[in-house]
Amino acid sequence: MASPQILDACVLINLLASDETDGILRAAARESFICSAVETESIYLRTDDSSAPIERIDLRPLIDARLLTVCGIEGDEESERYVDYASVLSDGEAMSLAIALSRDYVLVTDEKKARRLFLEAAGKPTLLASTSALIRNWADDSISVERLKQALSKVERRARYQPPPTDENHRWWLDASH
């Protein structure tokens, strides 16, 4: 099986907004982790009705279904990395980065600063993925154009995310969503 992946909160929010998290994680064909700091971060999504209150997301069903595994910091090296990165990132981002670097996991994040720090430390772009990469991988798995369009539209509306022009899948996303 391919190296496990660890999802940062910014990506997790996008996947949850798509309502296709199960399929996207299964299509990745690798074990998916979130760190304990991301698990405890409250995740909210916009609803389709802009006047309605934002919606709090419960991760428990995904964890119970073993689509996501929660992991924590282990050992001195990870602890040291975590604390170092916590001086320049949020706890969830810092913990995800420290774990990915220490265990050679794929780091799935859209966060520009976290990606830059990861590349500086790991130097391996192949161990870096993004929301668009995960969704595109899922879409390649015989997903209908309409279903993909709906999923992307939900990410844009509910998580207010669209990959930036620097993202390698930016053009693909625009073409698929409109």
Add this chain to the structure above:
Amino acid sequence: MDKHILEQMDPKILGARLQDARKARGMTQQVVAAELEMARTTIVAIEKGERRVTPQELIRLAELYGRAVSEFVSRQVITAGFVPQFRSEWREDFSRDESLEQAGDDLQRLAEDYVELERLCNLPMPKSYSSIYETSGSSPEQAAEEIAATERNRLGIGDGPISNLRDRLETDVGLRVFYFTMIPTVSGVFAYNDTLGGCIGINSKHPRDRRNWSLAHEYGHFLTNRYRAEITFLSERRRQSATERLADAFAENFLMPASGLNRRFTEMYRANSEGRITIAQLCTLADLYQVSVQALIIRLEKLKRIPTGMWDRLEGEGFKPRRAQQLLGINPNPTEQYELPRRYLNLAVMAYELELLSEGQLARFLRSDRVSARVVVEELSHRYFAEQGGYEDFELDLAQTVPGR
């Protein structure tokens, strides 16, 4: 990273932060030591900065105190705490009500974050502080009237209503003004230190006219008694001291200067062919000055434009200002788009766009969840979510420099 953060940080600063967090959690050193299976003397040494904390110990301590690890290692701005200032000035109140400490702590954290954003963006707050006004030799009310007139003149406000007091005090004076939730009996807090400057916290749950009054009141404290941390309570009984009378009188004169208010009142009087002023007109005038109907009527009584005791009489007759405003279509409490200062938000978004802050850090600075932080970025930078779906761009690069002298 070249050097580990815990080796770079001053252990005394980290120790003090850990001590503050422990106390805020209401835990003794003994309890913490037992939880972490360490000697109490080790906790004492860490808090004093005599022993460096290890990464694993810091992670466990943060967890125990319910704080993020980043809170201890990311903040660069170091200042003397506001809470001890409040505690020394308001000892009795602090012992009665622990939630007061929260207001002081919130003010401090917001102000420190503000200075941190300025540091990241290299854009310090321009300050135009007046020197502290001397108030001895005259009554609080007389002193307040003179100071209010001088300040209006200094700030170039003239004698009309002030449309956006909060923005003006931030832009023209350089005060840090935050709206946040406090216990209902507190309307505002004020504190000052040399690093953070003048900082005012206003109870965001109060209506706009109350908030405006509180803001002017706290500004009065800043102008006359800058080095004393203040808590302003709603209760009249608590507001009888000379400093409180002065701050209240300052708010009255600053928000409703006699010359401008007299002129407007006269114009209203003349405009009415029957030579009468109606309650509706008073409500409209209060809305124009963004003060409560009660504050306006009492001010007009003092200026002898309406009979003394008018407010008491109306109140006795069951007059309900909010109901009257509703009937007149006046919204006494328009919602603020943002509770944080505009400049603070702009700096946070700028820092994010420049990759000086991550999304998680941005959300923490904005006191919001991540998606709400994304919406703020959309609104304040270059993108917005179109009604018909999809993003549309309007280019506005906040980090772009503009030539100027």
